[in-house]
Amino acid sequence: MNDIYHLHRGTAPLLISLPHDGSFIPEAIAGRMRPAARRSPDTDWHVGQLYAFARELGASIIAPTHSRYVIDLNRPADGHALYPGRQETGLVPTIMFDGEPIYLDGRAPDAEDIRHRVAHYWQPYHAALAGELTRLRALHPRVVLWEGHSIRSRVPMLFDGQLPDLNLGFADGEASAMDLRQALQDVLDHQRGFSHVTDGRFKGGYITRHFGRPSDGVNAVQMEMAQLNYMDEECFEYLPERAQKVQPLLGELLKTCLRVMARPA
Numbered sequence: 001m002n003d004i005y006h007l008h009r010g011t012a013p014l015l016i017s018l019p020h021d022g023s024f025i026p027e028a029i030a031g032r033m034r035p036a037a038r039r040s041p042d043t044d045w046h047v048g049q050l051y052a053f054a055r056e057l058g059a060s061i062i063a064p065t066h067s068r069y070v071i072d073l074n075r076p077a078d079g080h081a082l083y084p085g086r087q088e089t090g091l092v093p094t095i096m097f098d099g100e101p102i103y104l105d106g107r108a109p110d111a112e113d114i115r116h117r118v119a120h121y122w123q124p125y126h127a128a129l130a131g132e133l134t135r136l137r138a139l140h141p142r143v144v145l146w147e148g149h150s151i152r153s154r155v156p157m158l159f160d161g162q163l164p165d166l167n168l169g170f171a172d173g174e175a176s177a178m179d180l181r182q183a184l185q186d187v188l189d190h191q192r193g194f195s196h197v198t199d200g201r202f203k204g205g206y207i208t209r210h211f212g213r214p215s216d217g218v219n220a221v222q223m224e225m226a227q228l229n230y231m232d233e234e235c236f237e238y239l240p241e242r243a244q245k246v247q248p249l250l251g252e253l254l255k256t257c258l259r260v261m262a263r264p265a
Contacts (some may be wrong), residue, residue, distance in 0.1 A: 004124045012058030013140035019073035020044035022064040030175045031226040032107035040067040044150045071117040074205035099147045144257040145220040159201045162201040165194035169204035169222035175212025176219040
């Protein structure tokens, strides 16, 4: 554990990354922000709590301490767009998901500030992520990197209408082997409680695309969940009775990852 990220090391061929779980904003940065942004409203609230059960499966779990407003760990360090031609927030966001500015007039980060944030926050998280994958690959022929995300069910700036409950992403099939993709799809297709889509609006961010190398034994999957399935989207309160309805399905998806990884490639 350190002040940039928390890493729990497991023994199973599964690493759960929660790159937007952090909400802390240092005062030196928060003092330049508008009041609404200081709450870090676009956090993937409570995903660490939602996935805590995965420790019992032997999974490793890594999560940052700081808000995506400090730096977005699921964006490339050079800041290039993940979805060209579509509205999105960047490496160091300057607008919130509602389109409102994060920073006070004239207080947005400059190039030197961005370089500092990459070095101080982005690089340590990605080095730890890469190191844990290397450790797990030394133990297992194949591993899964599971990217756990959540977002409000309605974000007009990013997508039309209401988002499906569960949004599975394989970077258009490039980030995971076919046997894993099919097995996870089968789990979703055979349940009836939650709407779902694969490689839709959220098909995998930088981490999924960068680390997903099935030919090298690393399969990456992104799960973007609509937050109404486990929390109150208005006040950010965790709702255990809702979470307990979706956690068994998440558990079955993670167990499916482990079963597939136990098979010969």
